[in-house]
Amino acid sequence: MLYSKEVMDHFTNPRNVGKLEDADGVGEVGNAKCGDIMKIYIKVDNEIISDVKFNTFGCASAIATSSMATEMIKGKPIEEALKLTNKAVVEALNGLPPAKIHCSVLAEEAVKAAVANYYSKNSIEYDKELFGCDGCCGSCKIAGE
Amino acid sequence: MKLIYVDNAATTAMSGAVIGAMEKSMREDYGNPSSLHSMGQRSAERVRAARETIAKRLGCRSNEIYFTSGGTEADNWAIRSCAKNGEKRGKRHIISTKFEHHAVLHTLQALEKEGFEVTYIDVNENGIVKVGDVEKAIRGDTAFVTIMYANNEIGTIQPIAEIGRLCRENGVVFHTDAVQAVGHIDINVEKENIDMLSFSSHKFHGPKGIGGLYCRKGIILNNMIFGGAQERNKRAGTENVPQIIGTAAALDEACSGLEKNAAYVTALRDRLIDSILSSVPRSRLNGDRENRLPGNISFCFEGIEGESLLLMLDLKGICASSGSACTSGSLDPSHVLLALGLPHEIAHGSLRISLSENNTSQEVDFIAEILPQIVSKLREMSPVWEKIQIGEKEVNTYAIQ
Numbered sequence: 001m002l003y004s005k006e007v008m009d010h011f012t013n014p015r016n017v018g019k020l021e022d023a024d025g026v027g028e029v030g031n032a033k034c035g036d037i038m039k040i041y042i043k044v045d046n047e048i049i050s051d052v053k054f055n056t057f058g059c060a061s062a063i064a065t066s067s068m069a070t071e072m073i074k075g076k077p078i079e080e081a082l083k084l085t086n087k088a089v090v091e092a093l094n095g096l097p098p099a100k101i102h103c104s105v106l107a108e109e110a111v112k113a114a115v116a117n118y119y120s121k122n123s124i125e126y127d128k129e130l131f132g133c134d135g136c137c138g139s140c141k142i143a144g145e
Numbered sequence: 146m147k148l149i150y151v152d153n154a155a156t157t158a159m160s161g162a163v164i165g166a167m168e169k170s171m172r173e174d175y176g177n178p179s180s181l182h183s184m185g186q187r188s189a190e191r192v193r194a195a196r197e198t199i200a201k202r203l204g205c206r207s208n209e210i211y212f213t214s215g216g217t218e219a220d221n222w223a224i225r226s227c228a229k230n231g232e233k234r235g236k237r238h239i240i241s242t243k244f245e246h247h248a249v250l251h252t253l254q255a256l257e258k259e260g261f262e263v264t265y266i267d268v269n270e271n272g273i274v275k276v277g278d279v280e281k282a283i284r285g286d287t288a289f290v291t292i293m294y295a296n297n298e299i300g301t302i303q304p305i306a307e308i309g310r311l312c313r314e315n316g317v318v319f320h321t322d323a324v325q326a327v328g329h330i331d332i333n334v335e336k337e338n339i340d341m342l343s344f345s346s347h348k349f350h351g352p353k354g355i356g357g358l359y360c361r362k363g364i365i366l367n368n369m370i371f372g373g374a375q376e377r378n379k380r381a382g383t384e385n386v387p388q389i390i391g392t393a394a395a396l397d398e399a400c401s402g403l404e405k406n407a408a409y410v411t412a413l414r415d416r417l418i419d420s421i422l423s424s425v426p427r428s429r430l431n432g433d434r435e436n437r438l439p440g441n442i443s444f445c446f447e448g449i450e451g452e453s454l455l456l457m458l459d460l461k462g463i464c465a466s467s468g469s470a471c472t473s474g475s476l477d478p479s480h481v482l483l484a485l486g487l488p489h490e491i492a493h494g495s496l497r498i499s500l501s502e503n504n505t506s507q508e509v510d511f512i513a514e515i516l517p518q519i520v521s522k523l524r525e526m527s528p529v530w531e532k533i534q535i536g537e538k539e540v541n542t543y544a545i546q
């Protein structure tokens with residue numbers, strides 16, 4: 001399997017790795033059984049994501065998509081972060097192998113989960129339809145032989 | 146950057162002597178072994194001599210060796226033939242294990258779709274089949290047993306001679322996929338009661354795309370490919386003479402140096418295992434510590450995923466392999482590691498290092514230095530590792546390394 005230069009760059013040099021002890025929102029998606037877990041921490045100031053960090057367990061593309069997704073929402077208004085799609089992450093990484101697309105879906109969901117957590121913590125009403133994982137990415141389905 | 150090749154279970158570097166023998170054969174032996182003129186007969190004679198060399202090394206007669214395109218074809222051929230011949234006698238039951246190579250497993254699955262019943266024996270947590278379990282599985286309608294000689298991922302060596310004796314006593318045909326073992330451990334098909342055995346040249350410093358099947362005289366082997374009279378009418382097509390010559394040269398070289406190489410590689414292996422297990426917390430060796438191929442090391446590191454580990458090692462010039470889902474192309478980690486009873490989350494963090502006599506102690510020391518650093522780096526960013534540590538802190542009063 002071949003990864004793009006961009007994926008390798010974000011994998012070997014991941015941006016925003018770490019935790020935020022005083023995070024305003026934390027989102028964790030995936031499960032270890034399937035081999036990927038992403039945890040994103042956000043700090044919010046005036047509805048702007050002023051800081052973001054991530055921790056990821058997973059393959060190179062899981063690490064690279066987490067890194068890219070955090071770069072894409074850093075300093076952005078929450079509204080805009082919520083518009084982040086997995087497709088945009090894939091494009092920014094100059095493509096992912098087909099078997100790895102689910103990593104980008106996880107990244108999108110991790111961002112949304114962090115925002116949802118921020119909203120709940122602050123009792124901000126939000127449309128639950130826009131969030132939450134319905135298991136559609138397939139990453140949690142253990143594929144049979 | 147200097148590359149360190151430690152993926153010898155996947156394939157090996159060709160030996161210089163083998164390349165030399167093949168080049169000579171490519172130049173000289175272009176006559177078709179089926180041709181009656183002197184050129185053709187010279188090629189035929191060289192194929193005959195090669196077959197004899199191989200037979201001697203395996204402890205059989207040369208008319209019991211059939212060349213194939215490799216291990217996969219030999220496995221497919223042996224299993225399909227045994228199944229069809231069993232069926233003719235009303236026997237539609239097959240015994241195998243859960244941790245066979247896919248060349249065997251997928252062939253068996255295809256036979257299951259055709260109505261055969263397969264018992265997949267469990268292996269113990271050390272990756273070794275219990276002979277008693279094979280005995281219990283044998284029934285009146287068992288057509289044959291197929292159990293690998295040594296596992297390709299975890300390197301464990303199976304009690305082949307005992308399983309062979311058991312099968313012989315019960316009148317059941319016994320096939321073994323010995324692709325990982327031939328040229329690395331001493332094998333004698335006669336003494337070990339093996340009826341059929343698959344081997345592949347590229348696993349012992351020979352060329353890729355060739356291997357063979359040993360089939361004991363008296364065991365019916367169905368035709369694989371129809372056409373000319375090659376391979377005693379069973380696998381038609383003009384022989385791949387240079388590759389056959391290369392196979393014989395490679396096996397001869399591997400077996401001549403077997404004891405010396407095994408001692409050397411085993412020492413490297415044990416040094417690396419000891420070093421990693423002592424320097425990396427929450428690491429484990431998969432498969433029996435002693436009863437494994439000289440060059441095989443299989444680790445699991447908790448809290449990280451194998452593909453990331455593999456690619457990070459590659460960036461340092463270390464070429465290894467992993468049984469993680471991401472490297473297998475499916476979402477499941479290796480069936481071999483799951484067969485050992487490892488949970489998915491641990492099996493995802495696997496790494497296979499397979500050494501050969503071409504590796505040096507400096508290379509092993511370099512791996513021993515780099516690998517723990519990479520594991521730490523990945524663990525630092527892993528939420529799973531974070532949880533493991535929190536969990537441990539609750540249980541233990543002392544912090545782990």
Ligand SMILES: Cc1ncc(COP(=O)(O)O)c(C=O)c1O
Pocket residue numbers: 154155214215216217218220246248293295296297322324325345346354355356
């Ligand atoms: C145990 C085992 N069986 C079969 C094979 C297939 O052999 P080949 O690559 O020659 O088809 C391999 C190696 O890939 C193997 O390790």
